[in-house]
Amino acid sequence: MREAREFVPNHPVIDQVIAHRAPDAAAVAVYAVAFVAIALLAARRPSYGVAMLILLVPFAFYRDVGSTTITLPKIALLANIAGLGAGRRDLGALRGPAVRLFLVCGLLVALATALSIAHAAYRGPALRETLKALEYLALFATVVVAASADPDERPVRFAFTLVLGLVSIIALSQEFLGAPSGIWFADHPIPRVAGPLEGPNQLAGFLGIALAVVVAYAISRGPTRYELAALGLGAAALVLTISRTGVFTSLGAVAIVFAVGARRSWRASAVALAAGCAAGCALLALWGFAATHNFAGVLGHFSTVAEAQTPGTVGNRSELWSAALTLWRQHPFFGVGAGNFEWELGLAGYPKLHTHANSLYLQALVEGGIPLALATVALVGASLWRFARGPFSEPLICGAFGASAGLAVHQVFDLLVFYPKVGEMWWIVLALAAVRFDALVRARAPA
Numbered sequence: 001m002r003e004a005r006e007f008v009p010n011h012p013v014i015d016q017v018i019a020h021r022a023p024d025a026a027a028v029a030v031y032a033v034a035f036v037a038i039a040l041l042a043a044r045r046p047s048y049g050v051a052m053l054i055l056l057v058p059f060a061f062y063r064d065v066g067s068t069t070i071t072l073p074k075i076a077l078l079a080n081i082a083g084l085g086a087g088r089r090d091l092g093a094l095r096g097p098a099v100r101l102f103l104v105c106g107l108l109v110a111l112a113t114a115l116s117i118a119h120a121a122y123r124g125p126a127l128r129e130t131l132k133a134l135e136y137l138a139l140f141a142t143v144v145v146a147a148s149a150d151p152d153e154r155p156v157r158f159a160f161t162l163v164l165g166l167v168s169i170i171a172l173s174q175e176f177l178g179a180p181s182g183i184w185f186a187d188h189p190i191p192r193v194a195g196p197l198e199g200p201n202q203l204a205g206f207l208g209i210a211l212a213v214v215v216a217y218a219i220s221r222g223p224t225r226y227e228l229a230a231l232g233l234g235a236a237a238l239v240l241t242i243s244r245t246g247v248f249t250s251l252g253a254v255a256i257v258f259a260v261g262a263r264r265s266w267r268a269s270a271v272a273l274a275a276g277c278a279a280g281c282a283l284l285a286l287w288g289f290a291a292t293h294n295f296a297g298v299l300g301h302f303s304t305v306a307e308a309q310t311p312g313t314v315g316n317r318s319e320l321w322s323a324a325l326t327l328w329r330q331h332p333f334f335g336v337g338a339g340n341f342e343w344e345l346g347l348a349g350y351p352k353l354h355t356h357a358n359s360l361y362l363q364a365l366v367e368g369g370i371p372l373a374l375a376t377v378a379l380v381g382a383s384l385w386r387f388a389r390g391p392f393s394e395p396l397i398c399g400a401f402g403a404s405a406g407l408a409v410h411q412v413f414d415l416l417v418f419y420p421k422v423g424e425m426w427w428i429v430l431a432l433a434a435v436r437f438d439a440l441v442r443a444r445a446p447a
Contacts, residue, residue, distance in 0.1 A: 012182065012191040012287075023063040023070060030061065034072060035079045042083025046146035049080040050428070051159035053143065057424045058167050058196045058206065067124060068131075073424060077135070080142050084149070093148030094141060096438030098386050102430055105379040106137045112372035113338045120337020121344065129338035129367075132420065136427045143431035151439070153396070156432065157217050161230045164210040168233035171195030171203060175240060175283060183242060190287050192242045197421050204246020205416040207238045209403040209425050211273075212253045216399035218269045220262040228272040235276025240283060245413040251277075253406025260401070262393040315353040317413065323348035324357040324366040335369035356418060360411035363418070380408050387433060391440065400433030 023031070034056075042049030053076050060071040093099060110133035113126070120126040147156075171193040174180070179191030181200050192200040211234050218227045238250055254273065258266060315323075326348040327336050336344050341363060345353045357363040364376040383404035392398040407426060410416060417423035 012179065012189055020064045021062070023065065027061070027063050027070075031070065031072070031075050034075050035082075038076050038079035039083040039086070042080045042146065043087045044083075045152075045155075046080075046084060046087070046089065046150040047152040047155045048150075049076075049083055050143055050146045050432070051155035052076050053080060053139070054156065054159040054425070054428060055163050057428070058163065058421050060196075060421065068128070071420075073420065074135075077139055077142060080146060081138075084142065084145055087149070089145050089149045091145060093144050093435060093438065096144075096434065097441060098434035098437040099144050099431075101382050101386055102140060102379075102434055103137065105375070105382045106133070106140060106427075108375040109372070109379055110134050110137060112368050112375040115371055116335050116338045116340075116368045119331065119334040120340050122337065122340050125339025125343070126337045132423075135420075136417075136423055139424055140427045140431045143428050144435050147432055147435040148439075151435075157221075157395075160210060160213045160217070161224070161227050164207070164214055164234050165226070165230035167195045167197075167203070167206065167210070168230065168237040171237040171240065172233065188290075190242070190284075191240075193237060193240045195237065198419050200241035201243045201246055201414045202416060202419050202422055204238060204241045204243040204250055205407060205410055205414065205422045206425060207234050207241075208246065208250030208253045208406045208410065209422070209429060210234065211238070211250060212257050212402040212406065213396070213399035213429060215254050215257045215269055215273075216261055216395035216402065219258065219266045220264060220393060220395045220398065222265045223268050223272075228268055231269055231272040232276035232279070235273045236280040236283075237276075239277055239280025242284070243414075245410055249406040249410035252409065253402040256405050257398055257402035260390070260392045261395070261398045315350065315355060317358045319350055319353065320355070320358045321362060323350050323353070324359070324362040328362075328366040328369070331366075331369060333369045333371075335365070335367045335372060338367045338372070341367050356415045358414060360415050360417065363415050380404070380411075383430060384408060386437065394433075394436050394440070396429070396433045396436045400429050403429055 021027075038049055038052045041052060053073065056072045056076045060069075060073060063070045094103065110130060113133050114130045117123055117126040117130060174193045174195070175191055180194050181192040182189040183192060194200050194203045197203040197206055211231065214227055214230060214234075218224075218231070238247055241247065258270070323345055324341065327341065327344055330336075330347075341357055342354050345351065357366060360376065360380075361373065365373040368375075384401070387397050387401035387404070390397060390401075392401070403426065407416065417426060
């Protein structure tokens with residue numbers, strides 16, 4: 001009998017190579033065209049500007065300038081600001097109660113992050129994280145103003161569906177073209193898809209947000225065939241990330257949407273999700289059979305909490321969490337400085353590791369001390385408390401609640417909003433839901 005290894009593709013996992021590229025003429029042309037087109041859209045129809053923000057979040061098109069990067073999402077944000085300014089849009093929506101809550105919580109996170117700069121050994125990363133927090137705030141405020149000026153939800157709904165489908169298709173193609181990450185199973189590499197995101201865990205977090213919003217629209221407004229296709233593809237891609245926490249928390253987010261949402265038409269969406277999960281599991285079973293002639297082998301990964309035996313320079317959670325607590329005890333109030341954890345791991349006894357703390361809450365505690373930890377918990381808590389009472393007949397509110405709940409749990413075990421492709425999507429969803437919530441509050445207020 002031939003060995004099982006003969007059935008395994010030679011290159012199921014392709015190591016990623018980070019290439020730093022300065023903007024050339026072609027890149028400048030792309031940025032310029034994108035800026036002009038999106039600015040014109042935002043000036044005429046702000047909802048279309050928001051749709052472009054959603055579509056471009058996972059497709060960064062990075063170019064390096066000094067110690068920072070230019071990306072299409074940043075260009076889209078600036079274009080929306082320019083378009084809204086040209087249209088002289090009213091800023092009154094920023095005074096709504098839900099919007100104010102998130103602005104205050106986001107500002108507290110930014111201020112606590114900035115506070116850590118003075119105590120950081122490496123101030124460049126601390127400044128970068130501060131600017132990122134401010135960018136998230138600017139994105140939130142821009143979407144609020146745009147969505148208030150043009151409440152048409154059709155472009156937004158279509159954008160969420162399209163971006164979910166595109167990201168999922170790219171991720172699924174990596175099963176055949178080579179994935180950027182993998183796990184070892186019976187001495188064979190099993191691919192873990194990441195799509196256009198930085199890694200499988202980040203893709204799982206992104207899919208958890210997008211799936212929750214698309215399901216909320218589908219069950220409250222009636223699904224389109226495009227939404228059903230996107231849900232099936234997204235569920236399959238989610239399983240193939242092989243991110244145990246990501247799969248369970250993302251499906252948990254979707255389950256919350258099903259449980260609290262206006263279930264006028266839920267069966268088709270449930271069938272699409274189930275079919276996608278089944279397809280993903282079937283493909284994993286085939287990988288397991290190719291490696292060991294055992295269909296159930298790889299699927300058993302979802303039933304264990306065992307850590308990777310050879311994690312490389314990213315370490316295991318037990319190591320990273322221990323290091324985070326060790327460093328925090330050395331700097332309990334101000335922390336080691338935002339963005340500094342990966343550079344200070346040697347002081348905690350792990351000189352070969354170079355990564356983040358694999359937990360939003362521990363990362364906030366070790367890098368920004370008590371102020372950043374409290375601000376982070378306040379922001380996460382606000383995202384749950386504000387939308388916990390609905391009204392869940394509104395798909396954006398329902399989707400935001402489910403997505404935030406899934407993300408809150410997922411980030412116990414993974415740091416996700418550190419990555420703009422996840423953080424930006426979450427802040428966009430919060431902004432859209434907050435605008436809708438405040439509009440309903442104003443509508444119900446006595447004249």
